[in-house]
Amino acid sequence: MLEELLSLLEQKQSQEEDSGTDVVLELNWDALESSAQEMAGLLSLFALAPMPWSLVSEAARATSLDFDLVVNRDILVQKYLLQKLDENTYQFHERIREFLSIKGEQLANIENLKQGVCSAIVAIAKDIPHTLIQSDILAITPAIPHLVEVATNQKEYLNDEDLIWPFLGLARFYHGQGAYQQALPWYQQCLSTVRERLGEEHLYVAESLNNLALLYSSQGRYQEAEPLYLQALDLRQSLLGEQHPDVATSLNNLAGLYKSQGRYQEAEPLFQQALDLRRRLLGQEHPDVARSFNNLAGLYKSQGRYQEAEPLYLQALDLMKRLLGQEHLHVATSLNNLAGLYSSQGRYQEAEPLLQQALDLTQRLLGQEHPYVAIVLNHLAALYSSQGRYQEAEPLYLQALDLRQRLLGQEHLHVATSLNHLAALYSSQGRYQEAEPLYQQALDLTQRLLGQQHPDVASSLNNLAYLYERQGRYEQAEPLYLEALELKKRLLGQQHPDVATSLNNLAGLYYSQGRYEKAEPLYQQALDLRKRLLGQQHPDVAASLNNLAGLYSCQGRYKKAKTLYQQALHIAVKPLGEEHPTTRIISDNLNYLLVRSQVGKLAQTNDKTMVLKPN
Numbered sequence: 001m002l003e004e005l006l007s008l009l010e011q012k013q014s015q016e017e018d019s020g021t022d023v024v025l026e027l028n029w030d031a032l033e034s035s036a037q038e039m040a041g042l043l044s045l046f047a048l049a050p051m052p053w054s055l056v057s058e059a060a061r062a063t064s065l066d067f068d069l070v071v072n073r074d075i076l077v078q079k080y081l082l083q084k085l086d087e088n089t090y091q092f093h094e095r096i097r098e099f100l101s102i103k104g105e106q107l108a109n110i111e112n113l114k115q116g117v118c119s120a121i122v123a124i125a126k127d128i129p130h131t132l133i134q135s136d137i138l139a140i141t142p143a144i145p146h147l148v149e150v151a152t153n154q155k156e157y158l159n160d161e162d163l164i165w166p167f168l169g170l171a172r173f174y175h176g177q178g179a180y181q182q183a184l185p186w187y188q189q190c191l192s193t194v195r196e197r198l199g200e201e202h203l204y205v206a207e208s209l210n211n212l213a214l215l216y217s218s219q220g221r222y223q224e225a226e227p228l229y230l231q232a233l234d235l236r237q238s239l240l241g242e243q244h245p246d247v248a249t250s251l252n253n254l255a256g257l258y259k260s261q262g263r264y265q266e267a268e269p270l271f272q273q274a275l276d277l278r279r280r281l282l283g284q285e286h287p288d289v290a291r292s293f294n295n296l297a298g299l300y301k302s303q304g305r306y307q308e309a310e311p312l313y314l315q316a317l318d319l320m321k322r323l324l325g326q327e328h329l330h331v332a333t334s335l336n337n338l339a340g341l342y343s344s345q346g347r348y349q350e351a352e353p354l355l356q357q358a359l360d361l362t363q364r365l366l367g368q369e370h371p372y373v374a375i376v377l378n379h380l381a382a383l384y385s386s387q388g389r390y391q392e393a394e395p396l397y398l399q400a401l402d403l404r405q406r407l408l409g410q411e412h413l414h415v416a417t418s419l420n421h422l423a424a425l426y427s428s429q430g431r432y433q434e435a436e437p438l439y440q441q442a443l444d445l446t447q448r449l450l451g452q453q454h455p456d457v458a459s460s461l462n463n464l465a466y467l468y469e470r471q472g473r474y475e476q477a478e479p480l481y482l483e484a485l486e487l488k489k490r491l492l493g494q495q496h497p498d499v500a501t502s503l504n505n506l507a508g509l510y511y512s513q514g515r516y517e518k519a520e521p522l523y524q525q526a527l528d529l530r531k532r533l534l535g536q537q538h539p540d541v542a543a544s545l546n547n548l549a550g551l552y553s554c555q556g557r558y559k560k561a562k563t564l565y566q567q568a569l570h571i572a573v574k575p576l577g578e579e580h581p582t583t584r585i586i587s588d589n590l591n592y593l594l595v596r597s598q599v600g601k602l603a604q605t606n607d608k609t610m611v612l613k614p615n
Helices: 002-015 023-030 034-043 053-063 069-078 094-104 110-126 134-153 165-175 180-198 203-218 222-240 245-260 264-282 287-302 306-324 329-344 348-366 371-386 390-408 413-428 432-450 455-470 474-492 497-512 516-534 539-554 558-576 581-599
Strands: 083-086 089-091
Touching: 023 094, 034 053, 034 069, 034 094, 034 110, 053 069, 053 089, 053 110, 053 134, 110 134, 110 165, 134 165, 134 390, 165 180, 165 203, 180 203, 203 222, 203 245, 222 245, 245 264, 245 287, 264 287, 287 306, 287 329, 306 329, 306 558, 329 348, 329 371, 348 371, 371 390, 371 413, 390 413, 413 432, 413 455, 432 455, 455 474, 455 497, 474 497, 497 516, 497 539, 516 539, 539 558, 539 581, 558 581
Parallel strands: none
Antiparallel strands: 083 089
16 A cells, blocks of 8 residues: 555665665566656656646647556556546655656656646646636646746746746736735746846747736836836837837837826827827727727826717727627627716716626626626616615625625635725715725725735725715724825825825815815815816816815805806816716805805805715
């Protein structure tokens, strides 16, 4: 039995020091046919972990072994050299694997066996998707130790073309789960390995730089991501020339980073260059051109340039339908994007059928059980919530949360997003007791997954603070608002729209407390920042003018208040229309001010007008 064999081995090792071989194992090895020895040598190249038989079979196929795998596998089991864990999984004991590794190195075709194992691992790595659901994770997990083995101990047997794949597969496996810290060393090793093997001037270096930058961007480490994106762009331009689709991809990635940082003026020309390059190289009728339309439209949407964004979203949708057909996931994405624009403008009746189409199409293409279905459910729920249709929104938010927890696991950033959305819904309904634990769970999960220093942590702190403010728990709200503000300044820089949002929120708290002298400079800073970053005609500028006007009204500075309300209304109407909730709030505040002025009672009231805060 295996236990007896191992016992003999331990006795032998305790009696004398030798090269690590053992008489009993030597006898068993010598008794094997050459085909069984080759089989043992092949298996010894896998990690000291359970070996899926499908992976072994793929390695044997790549090696072109000309014997019966099952027969020789069973011989190793009968000789107690190999453990059978179940019908499809086998494993070596550590000492036996060590012995067989030594013997395997003496085989004439060991180089061929190593290359076969590497080929099998590369095939697995290439199939790892960017977005993983639980079934993917379960299917891929048994192969992970073997990817690590190749990346760590057998990378010299990877050909140049396949060199990145074991590292990239491992990085994707963790990145796709939101496990950024576990993904990081594999992206870093990928970069260092290709540099060492292929030199600095290679396209794989550019790809590795780009991948590492993408991870840093996901972590909110924007200052570390930027030089990597710039290096990748420069390398692609020097190796491929200025006129190449991969250069357009690098321009697009760098633009996306600047957009995340609120550096809209720097992002726009890069998005435009990427679009122009794709049109010139790929022609007008290409999916990548549609993607560039979407990206540029998304930038305009962030800037409140809705009238410029809409035709781009419409072109992207039309192009996707024509090129890919009505039944394609990219069509669902375009429908979702256009609906998001209409929702931002308060065009809810136009947004709803688009989201319904996107949801139906996504469910039809991917099935009911897919993370992308949860994304569309969230957007539809948010639309209902914006309209005050809370009874319709809640089951959709709950469905999205349940879907994410089951498909992605409890420890995933998308779960934190769903918790935040559901909590916001409950807060809007005054269901504070239900909202608070959800906000707290979302904050804890975000901190655990991303660390304390991430913009998403600041957003979660802000959400919890706003809940406390709505409950009149001002002393608990203030330190959270302050922490969120400092975090955003540190991570995003002083010149970022999210910093303006935090300034506005903190000012709103002081306004609610009647601490006007503290609120005013913060409202003014938020207004100045929004004008500078977003332009004079952005809806957020209108919101800031409204809030500052409300403060002046409470202080009896009515002429100033009236002027600001009128400016806010003029700005809001153009991008949002007269029926948008923001426009109506500003209009109501202005009318309230005018009516109270006319009846001569304004000076006698301390009533506060509606403050506008981001949802």
